[in-house]
Amino acid sequence: MFGCLVAGRLVQAAPQQVAEDKFVFDLPDYENINHVVVFMLGTIPFPEGMGGSVYFCYPDQSGMAVWQLLGFVTNEKPSAIFKISGLKSGKGSQHPFGAMNLPQTPTVAQIGISVELLENLAQQTPVANAAVSSVDSFTEFTQKMLDNFYNFASSFAVTQAQMTPNPSEAFIPA
Amino acid sequence: MFGCLVAGRLVQAAPQQVAEDKFVFDLPDYENINHVVVFMLGTIPFPEGMGGSVYFCYPDQSGMAVWQLLGFVTNEKPSAIFKISGLKSGKGSQHPFGAMNLPQTPTVAQIGISVELLENLAQQTPVANAAVSSVDSFTEFTQKMLDNFYNFASSFAVTQAQMTPNPSEAFIPA
Numbered sequence: 001m002f003g004c005l006v007a008g009r010l011v012q013a014a015p016q017q018v019a020e021d022k023f024v025f026d027l028p029d030y031e032n033i034n035h036v037v038v039f040m041l042g043t044i045p046f047p048e049g050m051g052g053s054v055y056f057c058y059p060d061q062s063g064m065a066v067w068q069l070l071g072f073v074t075n076e077k078p079s080a081i082f083k084i085s086g087l088k089s090g091k092g093s094q095h096p097f098g099a100m101n102l103p104q105t106p107t108v109a110q111i112g113i114s115v116e117l118l119e120n121l122a123q124q125t126p127v128a129n130a131a132v133s134s135v136d137s138f139t140e141f142t143q144k145m146l147d148n149f150y151n152f153a154s155s156f157a158v159t160q161a162q163m164t165p166n167p168s169e170a171f172i173p174a
Numbered sequence: 175m176f177g178c179l180v181a182g183r184l185v186q187a188a189p190q191q192v193a194e195d196k197f198v199f200d201l202p203d204y205e206n207i208n209h210v211v212v213f214m215l216g217t218i219p220f221p222e223g224m225g226g227s228v229y230f231c232y233p234d235q236s237g238m239a240v241w242q243l244l245g246f247v248t249n250e251k252p253s254a255i256f257k258i259s260g261l262k263s264g265k266g267s268q269h270p271f272g273a274m275n276l277p278q279t280p281t282v283a284q285i286g287i288s289v290e291l292l293e294n295l296a297q298q299t300p301v302a303n304a305a306v307s308s309v310d311s312f313t314e315f316t317q318k319m320l321d322n323f324y325n326f327a328s329s330f331a332v333t334q335a336q337m338t339p340n341p342s343e344a345f346i347p348a
Contacts (some may be wrong), residue, residue: 003185007255007306010216011177035255035306039209042184080257081181081209132181132209132306157344160337170331171345 001044002052002073004111007035018100021115030058030084030109035132038111039079040071046075051118055095056130057082057102058109065104067095067112070130072121082130084109093127175218175227178285179211187215194272195289204232204258204283208304212244212285213253220249225292229269230258230304231276232283239278241269241286244304246295256304258283266299304338 004025005011015023038054038145046052051074057067070082096114157174178199179185189197201207212228220226225248231241244256270288331348 005179005211005213007211007251008251008253010252011213037179038236039179039185077182078184079179079182081211149178153346154344157346159341159344160334160339161341163334163345165334167333167335170328170333170348171337172327172331172348174344174346 001041002113003037003039003041005039006033007037013041015113015135018102020099022097022100023113023115024057024097024102025111027109027111029107031107031110033109034085035081035083036070036111037079038113039082040073040075043077046115049118050115051075051121052113052115053096053121053124054080054082055097055112055114056082056087056109057095057097057112059104059106063104063106065097065102065110066092067097068130069093069095069124073113074118076122081132083132084130087127087130090162144161175215176287177215179213180207181209181211189287192271192276196271196274197287198231198271198276199285199290201283201285202321203281205281207283208259209255209257210244210249210285211253211255212287214247214249216252220289223292224289225249225295226289227270227295228254228256229252229271229286229288230256230261230283231269231271231286233278233280235297237278237280239271239276239284240266241271243267243269243298243300245300247267247287248292248295255306257306261301261304280311294346 002015002023003011003013004173005025012025013134015025018024051072053072055067056070057065060066068087071080073080097112102110154174176189176197177185177187178189180201186199190197225246228244229241229247230244231239234240242261245254247254266288271286276284328348
């Protein structure tokens with residue numbers, strides 16, 4: 001039903017089914033992964049009113065699984081690209097894989113897909129900046145980066161009264 | 175042998191084979207496409223010493239096909255993510271699909287894959303900023319954007335001698 005592709009590697013089309021509605025792909029050597037594509041194979045659609053929440057799971061320093069919600073796939077939007085580099089220091093979020101005790105290996109992460117009611121998915125908030133499949137999220141990301149840069153640069157702002165006299169130093173109006 | 179996935183849409187795994195060594199996927203409604211994933215299905219590898227060059231083809235205003243080299247897939251790197259939004263105003267490049275006269279429809283673009291000797295691929299230069307599968311290209315892109323922003327902001331730089339007296343206006347040291 002699902003496929004998973006790490007950019008640069010071979011596609012995976014056979015997830016481990018860990019429960020009736022839960023599927024898991026292993027991501028070996030996950031520290032060297034930047035982008036992951038999750039997609040429906042097109043063979044079996046979701047049942048009416050259902051979709052999939054997509055989680056990234058990686059071991060923290062003590063070997064415990066940390067889960068982060070990346071986003072969703074649905075019959076209407078059956079694929080998505082996620083950027084997982086940069087997420088590895090984030091905090092875990094609530095997830096539906098709690099009781100499954102996936103074996104954790106230091107270099108292996110997982111993509112978990114949980115089939116749920118669309119109305120449940122609508123109440124879940126993915127981690128920021130993971131989805132790269134739409135111009136909107138990319139634009140938002142660059143906007144945020146420029147905002148951060150502006151805030152950083154503005155922290156050095158001075159008024160004319162605060163300036164040490166120096167005729168050659170250039171200043172940019174804030 | 176190849177699959178093609180537009181982020182947000184269903185995967186395509188059956189390209190049109192337009193020559194023994196040339197494969198084409200149609201991309202309907204290409205103006206609304208941001209990212210395209212091209213990958214080997216994992217069933218048949220390239221012959222020893224061969225790989226695939228990946229082209230984006232779209233119709234220009236007069237309906238002529240414009241081809242741009244996005245990058246490569248090989249047995250060692252069997253998948254890649256490309257950002258095609260932003261390429262549409264670029265110039266065409268040399269390509270090996272010349273004699274094929276693919277029918278052009280205003281809203282339909284193509285992904286073309288040409289199987290060639292690896293030593294030929296090594297001499298071809300893809301368009302800038304198309305590959306998004308590595309952190310390097312992403313970092314380069316954001317670095318370039320910040321450089322552009324710095325150059326833009328610096329164009330407003332003034333020295334103290336050039337300032338109109340105004341005690342409340344804030345300035346950032348360049």
